[in-house]
């Protein structure tokens with residue numbers, strides 16, 4: 001990776017000379033895990049290390065002059081950014097003015113000018129030959145530690161065992177593609193997580209009632225990541241780092257309980273914001289039907305929550321969505337996009353209207369003056385017209401292959417398991433099957449979910465459709481249906497059985 005030698009040399013000098021090092025992260029799970037692994041490793045190597053995570057509300061995203069001022073006051077000699085910093089040209093120059101060296105480690109998209117740091121580690125820099133470009137922020141930090149392990153002649157296997165579980169949590173939480181090197185990291189990391197010795201991860205899994213024998217990428221995405229993220233969304237993101245750095249089970253348990261209760265509060269506010277956004281879309285239905293990009297703003301929306309709500313709205317309407325939380329003259333927003341619409345590029349095209357922006361193809365953040373929101377909405381929609389057509393708004397369901405019911409069994413499930421871990425860019429295989437006869441129609445969970453008994457004339461199978469309960473009234477015994485589904489193993493009363501997980505269905509033509 002470009003500049004790795006430089007970075008390693010500078011960190012080793014800091015360890016040797018007992019210089020003060022500050023790790024500066026981001027408040028999401030990727031940033032929190034990155035910070036935790038760097039702090040732990042450097043402490044164990046005998047370094048003098050501090051860390052800082054910005055407060056989302058007070059400081060906002062990324063490196064600020066105030067962080068450099070803190071370094072100056074605290075006599076920090078080396079500042080290492082994790083999961084941020086790639087656009088901090090001014091701040092790095094400001095640090096240099098005080099003789100503070102900076103190492104940037106990041107995985108976000110690069111703008112034209114890069115910070116003049118001692119070393120910039122980011123596989124996405126145009127001239128970095130590192131072959132795998134999709135590492136998470138924590139993946140880049142992990143690479144630095146791997147190189148340090150080598151340079152310090154430490155045991156490589158012990159290093160992997162000690163850190164790969166935390167790296168996996170950050171990689172999955174940041175929704176990185178589970179291909180190439182990420183796949184290797186995550187596959188090994190999930191195995192390791194089942195027997196982790198990290199008190200924080202153990203406590204969090206206990207708090208989330210995770211079955212330690214059946215951990216998948218989904219366990220991390222739906223049970224662990226939201227709880228760690230809740231700290232940065234609602235409260236003090238340091239709580240997440242403290243959990244991951246906890247040295248005793250007691251300390252870890254206390255942090256895990258706190259995170260769990262903050263996460264519950266987060267869920268309540270998220271639901272409220274989502275409902276408010278939906279009613280705004282309803283009120284001006286005519287305008288929003290025409291818009292390709294949904295831009296919604298409200299005074300006082302919780303800026304830690306708008307990202308998740310934007311993502312729910314994008315899922316529901318299959319349109320890019322930007323939610324803005326206004327605080328008087330300034331508004332901060334978070335956007336999510338759909339395939340075919342690069343949000344980072346779209347924001348770049350509106351750059352003249354924005355005070356700040358950054359992010360990726362499918363998710364980005366922005367800050368602008370509240371009075372410019374209306375113009376921004378028009379501008380981004382005018383831009384969208386040039387690259388999106390009405391077809392892009394039709395939700396698509398990618399189907400891998402036809403699977404006869406005779407193959408819908410545990411043997412197939414076990415064969416497919418070699419393809420795991422499933423996630424971004426490596427989805428759980430999707431099958432279809434046509435002309436199945438409905439033998440039974442039921443609902444579960446107060447009518448919310450659908451359960452069907454199906455037959456192809458030879459084999460009978462149970463199918464479950466979550467949130468598809470409303471379809472029950474359209475189906476009767478002896479209806480003929482085509483289904484799209486995943487195949488999964490389900491443990492019911494101690495017995496492992498195959499489960500057909502419906503993704504979509506229609507009456508056969």
Ligand SMILES: [Mn+2]
Pocket residue numbers: 030031083107136137138174
């Ligand atoms: Mn990240």
